Amino acid sequence: AAAVLAQFARRQIDVLVGTQMVAKGHDFPGVTLVGVLDADGPLHLPDFRAAERCIQLLSQVSGRAGRGDVPGRVLVQAFKPDAVALDYDAFAAEELRRRERLRFPPFVRLAAVRLSGNSEVRVRGAAERAASAARRFASGGDALDVLGPAPAPLAKVRGKHRWQLLLRAPDHAPLHRVGRALQAFHRVAGVQLAVDVDPVALL
Template sequence: SGFGTERVEADIRALLPAARVTRVDRDTVRRRGAIAGVLSQMAAREIDVLVGTQMIAKGHDFPEVTLVGVVSADVGLGMPDFRAGERTFQLLTQVSGRAGRGTRPGIALVQTLYPEHYSIQHAVDQDYGGFFESEMTFRRAMRYPPVASLINVIVRGPSEGEAMDLAADLATRVRQKQSGDLRVLGPAPAPLSRIKGEHRVQFFVKGTARGRMREALTAAVDARADARRRISIDVDPLSVL
């Protein structure tokens, strides 16, 4: 049983008992200089198989790597985040770029339950233009940035009920000033519903008239000045988790 880098490492050691296998994740790189040590070992060709999280995919040059495997490549697609497809394409492009950087060609193997998803298809084909067109089609249909503006309002509270009550009050006040294509979605518990003991509830304000959106939200927050420190606002957020 088990999953993640430890499970992958164990399986590889069982399949390739003679291979020199190293794992890189939060547990193994807490010591200062650990990453640099692994990179030095890779450069000296003292590692046959490197198992790791996303941290090994970004910004590292491994010229003699000829095979890259991505386990559960689609896990991000299950996240309630409109940028999930973009993040998946970006990650797969970065990871696959680690293979074949030397004199020998490389290959990337991708494990996925959704091989037909456009982010995976375009990543496999290294088709940046195709991905852009597919992603923009999705965002136009759903009215997500950059087609429209999106404001994420996160409300914190000592209990979910208190956070929900405040978020519902704010959302209602914004709806009272709703006009044009301005829309309010939610509130609902945030995907990361509790951080450092505080409960988190969120709602979204969506539309193309950013000035009108800002006015409606500012009026709502000003009306609840007593709770201002419990409210966070993120315009066109990079993540909605």
């Protein structure tokens, strides 16, 4: 890959086709046209940050064009062009309204409780027991919601079945308290439980 990028920088290659890796950290002054295929693909990921990541990627890849003296153009292909945000300020305002309405960060705090193991039956059972326990632990007056459990969007990784539940609260304190209680409560052989406060991704 490094050799190809070096050739492209020396203009020995006129067209560069790549994945997201070409969007970040490269400065090619001779690039005047960037094309993005399936630009709305990331919007279909089951993660509340999907739209945010989509516009970040589009902003980054668009910045590859026109870095020299010649103005650049960006062509975007999408199945639903109206769903692809290109105006960051307008997107941010609408996205913040949506997250406030649905109670997602930055207006609340989240913790993902992930369970994984070789046996799908044992993982599912452990996830259901963990969700019930979390609701009991939160019944002492904490303003904490328990969402799930459900199979993780990536339901199997490296041979391990994965389930998860989300804890949602106005601040971190209930998340840490209930998370610690769940780790102490969990005693299912062959099933790992991990608590991720402020998860970067929910896949």
